[in-house]
Amino acid sequence: VTDTENHILEEALLRTVQGFIERRDSQGLRQALDRVRPADLADLLEHLESEARLFVFNLMDPEGAGEVLAEIQPPVQERLLSDLDNERLSAIVQELPPDEAADLVGGLPPERAREIIDAVGEEVSEELERLLPYPEDSAGGIMTLEFVAVRADANVQDAIDTVRAKRREVEKLYYTWVVNDSGQLVGVLSLKELILEPPERKIAEIMNPDVIWVDVHSDQEEVARKVKKYNLVNVPVVDAGHRLVGRITYDDIMDVVTEEAHEDISLMGGVIDQQIGEHSTVKISRARLPWLILGLFGGIIAAAVVHRFEASLEKIIALSFFFPVLMAMGGNTGTQAATVVVRGLATGDIMPVHMAGRLWVELRVAVVNGLICAVLLGTVVGLWLANYRLGAVVGLAVLTIVLYSGMVGTAVPLLLKRWDVDPALATGPFVTTSNDILSLLIYLCLVTLLL
Amino acid sequence: VTDTENHILEEALLRTVQGFIERRDSQGLRQALDRVRPADLADLLEHLESEARLFVFNLMDPEGAGEVLAEIQPPVQERLLSDLDNERLSAIVQELPPDEAADLVGGLPPERAREIIDAVGEEVSEELERLLPYPEDSAGGIMTLEFVAVRADANVQDAIDTVRAKRREVEKLYYTWVVNDSGQLVGVLSLKELILEPPERKIAEIMNPDVIWVDVHSDQEEVARKVKKYNLVNVPVVDAGHRLVGRITYDDIMDVVTEEAHEDISLMGGVIDQQIGEHSTVKISRARLPWLILGLFGGIIAAAVVHRFEASLEKIIALSFFFPVLMAMGGNTGTQAATVVVRGLATGDIMPVHMAGRLWVELRVAVVNGLICAVLLGTVVGLWLANYRLGAVVGLAVLTIVLYSGMVGTAVPLLLKRWDVDPALATGPFVTTSNDILSLLIYLCLVTLLL
Numbered sequence: 001v002t003d004t005e006n007h008i009l010e011e012a013l014l015r016t017v018q019g020f021i022e023r024r025d026s027q028g029l030r031q032a033l034d035r036v037r038p039a040d041l042a043d044l045l046e047h048l049e050s051e052a053r054l055f056v057f058n059l060m061d062p063e064g065a066g067e068v069l070a071e072i073q074p075p076v077q078e079r080l081l082s083d084l085d086n087e088r089l090s091a092i093v094q095e096l097p098p099d100e101a102a103d104l105v106g107g108l109p110p111e112r113a114r115e116i117i118d119a120v121g122e123e124v125s126e127e128l129e130r131l132l133p134y135p136e137d138s139a140g141g142i143m144t145l146e147f148v149a150v151r152a153d154a155n156v157q158d159a160i161d162t163v164r165a166k167r168r169e170v171e172k173l174y175y176t177w178v179v180n181d182s183g184q185l186v187g188v189l190s191l192k193e194l195i196l197e198p199p200e201r202k203i204a205e206i207m208n209p210d211v212i213w214v215d216v217h218s219d220q221e222e223v224a225r226k227v228k229k230y231n232l233v234n235v236p237v238v239d240a241g242h243r244l245v246g247r248i249t250y251d252d253i254m255d256v257v258t259e260e261a262h263e264d265i266s267l268m269g270g271v272i273d274q275q276i277g278e279h280s281t282v283k284i285s286r287a288r289l290p291w292l293i294l295g296l297f298g299g300i301i302a303a304a305v306v307h308r309f310e311a312s313l314e315k316i317i318a319l320s321f322f323f324p325v326l327m328a329m330g331g332n333t334g335t336q337a338a339t340v341v342v343r344g345l346a347t348g349d350i351m352p353v354h355m356a357g358r359l360w361v362e363l364r365v366a367v368v369n370g371l372i373c374a375v376l377l378g379t380v381v382g383l384w385l386a387n388y389r390l391g392a393v394v395g396l397a398v399l400t401i402v403l404y405s406g407m408v409g410t411a412v413p414l415l416l417k418r419w420d421v422d423p424a425l426a427t428g429p430f431v432t433t434s435n436d437i438l439s440l441l442i443y444l445c446l447v448t449l450l451l
Numbered sequence: 452v453t454d455t456e457n458h459i460l461e462e463a464l465l466r467t468v469q470g471f472i473e474r475r476d477s478q479g480l481r482q483a484l485d486r487v488r489p490a491d492l493a494d495l496l497e498h499l500e501s502e503a504r505l506f507v508f509n510l511m512d513p514e515g516a517g518e519v520l521a522e523i524q525p526p527v528q529e530r531l532l533s534d535l536d537n538e539r540l541s542a543i544v545q546e547l548p549p550d551e552a553a554d555l556v557g558g559l560p561p562e563r564a565r566e567i568i569d570a571v572g573e574e575v576s577e578e579l580e581r582l583l584p585y586p587e588d589s590a591g592g593i594m595t596l597e598f599v600a601v602r603a604d605a606n607v608q609d610a611i612d613t614v615r616a617k618r619r620e621v622e623k624l625y626y627t628w629v630v631n632d633s634g635q636l637v638g639v640l641s642l643k644e645l646i647l648e649p650p651e652r653k654i655a656e657i658m659n660p661d662v663i664w665v666d667v668h669s670d671q672e673e674v675a676r677k678v679k680k681y682n683l684v685n686v687p688v689v690d691a692g693h694r695l696v697g698r699i700t701y702d703d704i705m706d707v708v709t710e711e712a713h714e715d716i717s718l719m720g721g722v723i724d725q726q727i728g729e730h731s732t733v734k735i736s737r738a739r740l741p742w743l744i745l746g747l748f749g750g751i752i753a754a755a756v757v758h759r760f761e762a763s764l765e766k767i768i769a770l771s772f773f774f775p776v777l778m779a780m781g782g783n784t785g786t787q788a789a790t791v792v793v794r795g796l797a798t799g800d801i802m803p804v805h806m807a808g809r810l811w812v813e814l815r816v817a818v819v820n821g822l823i824c825a826v827l828l829g830t831v832v833g834l835w836l837a838n839y840r841l842g843a844v845v846g847l848a849v850l851t852i853v854l855y856s857g858m859v860g861t862a863v864p865l866l867l868k869r870w871d872v873d874p875a876l877a878t879g880p881f882v883t884t885s886n887d888i889l890s891l892l893i894y895l896c897l898v899t900l901l902l
């Protein structure tokens with residue numbers, strides 16, 4: 001089943017469901033949706049109008065509705081949540097795994113969140129109160145409280161009994177963790193071992209004491225890097241006293257990786273925090289306008305720079321022909337260098353301490369690329385306008401701009417990272433704009449000095 | 452342990468290791484490295500000079516060396532592979548899981564790959580011959596041949612015996628798959644079920660028949676989307692006859708997601724296929740020069756466009772002041788629209804069939820943002836140069852350029868996807884360059900018509 005075939009199947013399901021909705025046939029609709037997986041139901045709901053969406057959603061039992069809600073895109077989820085009454089919403093929150101319940105409740109307006117917490121059962125509200133204080137992008141914010149832990153002095157049969165007791169509660173269970181008397185994490189054991197070892201075997205003898213863990217206050221990017229580096233499927237979360245408090249599963253890490261890539265790519269593209277499924281003109285416009293206006297004022301500064309050199313321009317009108325190419329060279333070189341650094345910082349392969357090494361690599365590359373481009377452009381300009389002096393000056397400008405932009409593109413993201421600002425800003429319109437201005441300034445200064 | 456603390460620990464290990472190397476103390480070095488995890492050893496080797504790297508690497512036994520080699524960054528891996536003799540390399544390949552062995556051998560020059568295949572044992576060479584024909588970026592290219600499958604008419608004890616028989620061979624084992632007499636995939640069973648169900652229970656009664664699979668020829672991006680959508684930890688791979696032929700594990704999917712994000716971000720930044728760890732000036736220059744030269748020739752075309760309007764420029768020299776701001780507005784708007792579409796195509800939330808809907812969303816946004824920017828820039832220009840007519844024309848140019856760039860930025864990635872070209876190209880210098888030229892053309896045409 002390829003993506004296209006999948007899309008055809010989705011369309012067919014969508015049309016069937018729309019038929020049932022038009023006939024208000026709840027019975028038939030419930031049957032039709034019975035065998036559809038939650039993730040597919042979420043896709044389906046995303047493609048319905050809000051009234052039809054609510055109609056379908058209200059047919060589901062709270063558990064199924066919760067699974068679907070967790071899979072749905074944020075802008076649609078937000079609209080759906082505001083359409084649900086508190087009774088229905090608390091019934092759903094009651095059935096969700098704690099981490100997903102906390103994500104959902106944490107995204108509500110504070111007053112409504114309070115109402116939901118008061119409405120759910122004591123056990124769930126306690127879990128929510130424990131999880132909600134953690135920042136959304138910390139290990140605590142993405143961990144779940146459901147895990148299986150056994151004592152090091154227990155045996156295999158005890159561990160199997162623990163798994164059995166938590167059978168319904170703990171999903172995606174592939175490991176049990178081992179703790180000491182104080183609840184501190186001391187080892188890990190895969191279910192494979194539990195299956196293969198005799199029931200009376202002591203856990204301490206078969207566990208792996210070299211367990212990789214994360215601190216509950218770690219940033220989610222750090223957690224993701226660790227999970228990727230050591231190929232973990234579940235990672236245990238410990239508090240300041242090294243006590244086991246939760247676990248993070250691979251699917252949440254996958255979401256973190258996707259989210260971080262999305263944020264970096266958006267910032268590079270000059271879009272602040274726009275969800276892909278967003279259709280509201282006002283919200284999209286608000287996500288993009290800051291950069292456009294920044295670019296606008298950058299452009300006005302560039303205009304003022306050019307204005308200062310009006311005398312030179314009046315003498316040689318052809319000088320203005322090369323504004324576009326020089327700005328493009330500065331922008332492209334800077335973005336190329338910054339892109340590699342931003343990626344390296346995201347994967348952890350490049351760190352702020354590597355500044356000198358990176359600058360040296362980029363300097364070499366800038367010299368090579370700058371010389372090649374300078375010779376090319378200088379020759380074309382010289383031949384075209386039969387003005388070799390102008391060609392030489394334009395070529396020199398290209399070389400200077402490429403060198404300068406390569407250095408700026410490398411240094412800025414590393415400095416931003418050092419100052420705890422998102423380095424992806426360095427590849428967006430912010431640096432492009434300042435490079436535009438400086439490229440023009442370099443060019444016009446060289447021209448005025450040399451011609 | 453934060454990233455920074457981690458870095459300090461890595462530095463300390465690096466210095467210890469360098470000490471042993473200087474003293475040529477193999478014994479001490481072996482002991483020091485004994486408790487370091489493969490992924491950390493890989494990091495360590497990346498930071499050593501090539502001679503020291505080879506010295507350390509040759510101290511490891513083939514199995515450990517293979518694990519490290521699989522974790523090492525591609526540019527370093529390549530250099531290390533070319534330093535190893537065939538005997539050592541075949542011993543390592545012999546010990547690797549089949550998918551990693553195939554990745555390694557597939558990356559070698561064809562002649563050397565042949566020599567390695569001939570040198571390894573029959574079982575391994577057969578696995579390699581089966582895996583190597585699949586394209587690197589297909590399901591077949593990332594699957595491993597090691598999995599556990601049981602027949603539907605077997606019982607739980609049979610399944611446990613099968614797991615036991617494959618204990619050493621199959622890593623990251625969390626599921627067993629269920630097949631019929633013809634080897635076709637019919638169900639899935641988690642190890643949790645195997646632990647909790649009585650030994651005589653029939654597999655057919657407890658398996659989940661709703662198993663999600665991928666075709667061996669699927670593109671890796673499609674596989675990753677499915678794994679993310681359904682939160683899978685392992686996905687079975689089937690051939691055209693629905694026979695189970697392999698499995699793909701979550702860590703390989705994580706690599707795919709990271710790799711695809713890396714490719715998109717690189718293309719956006721105008722860098723073709725540059726590895727983050729690459730230090731060779733020639734290779735980096737080669738990855739970037741094509742875009743720079745494309746931008747250069749785009750810029751020359753832009754110069755030719757401006758040249759055609761030399762007469763207008765001579766009359767009003769101030770026209771050239773606004774080249775930078777108008778080019779920036781076109782570039783930024785186009786990139787913003789394209790970024791969202793490219794992301795949506797990557798996650799599967801936007802498809803080429805959604806063209807009309809996307810254009811409508813972007814048109815609304817472009818009208819709002821275009822009007823705001825037009826009024827802002829028009830007013831500034833009018834007041835600054837006390838020329839309201841010029842201000843009005845520049846404002847009109849901004850509006851036209853924003854509308855046009857928004858449409859192009861939306862349509863181009865969707866069309867590229869339809870034509871099976873990587874849509875990320877649409878956010879790179881290719882579209883930026885053509886937008887530069889067209890923005891100038893729009894501006895100069897409007898000016899000549901209206902002033």
